Amino acid sequence: DAGVIQSPRHEVTEMGQEVTLRCKPISGHNSLFWYRQTMMRGLELLIYFNNNVPIDDSGMPEDRFSAKMPNASFSTLKIQPSEPRDSAVYFCASLSGNEQFFGPGTRLTVL
Amino acid sequence: DQQVKQNSPSLSVQEGRISILNCDYTNSMFDYFLWYKKYPAEGPTFLISISSIKDKNEDGRFTVFLNKSAKHLSLHIVPSQPGDSAVYFCAADFSGNTPLVFGKGTRLSVIA
Numbered sequence: 001d002a003g004v005i006q007s008p009r010h011e012v013t014e015m016g017q018e019v020t021l022r023c024k025p026i027s028g029h030n031s032l033f034w035y036r037q038t039m040m041r042g043l044e045l046l047i048y049f050n051n052n053v054p055i056d057d058s059g060m061p062e063d064r065f066s067a068k069m070p071n072a073s074f075s076t077l078k079i080q081p082s083e084p085r086d087s088a089v090y091f092c093a094s095l096s097g098n099e100q101f102f103g104p105g106t107r108l109t110v111l
Numbered sequence: 112d113q114q115v116k117q118n119s120p121s122l123s124v125q126e127g128r129i130s131i132l133n134c135d136y137t138n139s140m141f142d143y144f145l146w147y148k149k150y151p152a153e154g155p156t157f158l159i160s161i162s163s164i165k166d167k168n169e170d171g172r173f174t175v176f177l178n179k180s181a182k183h184l185s186l187h188i189v190p191s192q193p194g195d196s197a198v199y200f201c202a203a204d205f206s207g208n209t210p211l212v213f214g215k216g217t218r219l220s221v222i223a
Contacts, residue, residue, distance in 0.1 A: 004154070033210050042215030043155070043200060056210070091154050098143050098204055100211055102154030 004103035006092050012109045018080040021106045023092030024073055031095035034067055034077050037105070038088045046090075049075065082110045114138050115203050117214035126223045130188040134201030134214055137182065141203035145211065146175060146186045149198040158199070159186070191221045 005024040013019055025032045033048040047057040049069045057067070064083070069075040079086055087110050093100040116135045124130045132146075142163040147155035161168040161175045161184065168175050174187045188195055198218045202211040 006154075035213075043213040045210045045212075048210050093154075098160065099145065099157050100202075102147075102156065104152070104154045107152075 004092055004094055004101055006090075006103035006106050008106060009104060010107045010109075012111065013082055014111050015083055016081045017110075018078065019082045019086075019108060019110075021077040021090050021092075021108070023075045023077070023103060025075070025092070025094030026096070026101055027073065029094035029096055029101070030072075032069060032075050033093045033095070033100060034075070035091040035093065035102075036088045037091060043091070046077070079108075082108075084110045086110050113214075114141075115201055115212050115214040117199075117201055117217050119217050120215070121218040121220070123220045123222060124191045126193055126221055127190045130186075130191045130195065130219055130221065132186040132188075132199050132201075132217050132219065134184045134186075135182055136184075136203050138203070138212075139179075139182065140205055141212075143204040144175070144177060144184050145202045145204065146173075147200040147202060147213075149200065149216070155200055188219075191219075193221050193223050195219060196221045 007022045031050050034046040036044045046059045047067045052069045067077045089105045089107050091105045092103045114137050145160040146158040148158045149155040159170050159173045159175050161177050166177050177184045198216045200216045201214040
């Protein structure tokens, strides 16, 4: 298996633009997590899904953030409109047992 | 309020010496603890874990110690190697399909 796949790896955009981050979890993993990593806050959980259903989105910072998981093999995290303070690395992870497997992350820069 | 705390943002150790990374937690309901290692431009990768019914787990150069009464765990790396230089995240779990709760990480630099 290729592991958790995220795209794009890098995204540079201007303030106000819509940004869509994509994730393909490991096949057979039923839970998917979106995290944001910043220097100040470390790894923050934004939202997680079990069997494609959002379970807890309390970590989503604002209404500008939304996430979907239309099927077991794909999830998106959308920011609209984006702001400079959204600049961070966004990780997707899927779960097997107690261990979460992380994707390589998307480094987002909002100018 | 952070449930998992790594109070040292960085640590420097000489090659061959022991690296000790510390982690404290506040929620006594956590029953499983993990350490993740992260290199630049990569996602965190699982390193070692420990169940709350144990106080030690060893895997090669890596040993995790758990002190439940103190709500403290530590990761020991001995001997440290330059390739161990990375950010180490401590994480805790309630079990089941719940998200891990991560600390902010400690950047380890192993100096040759």
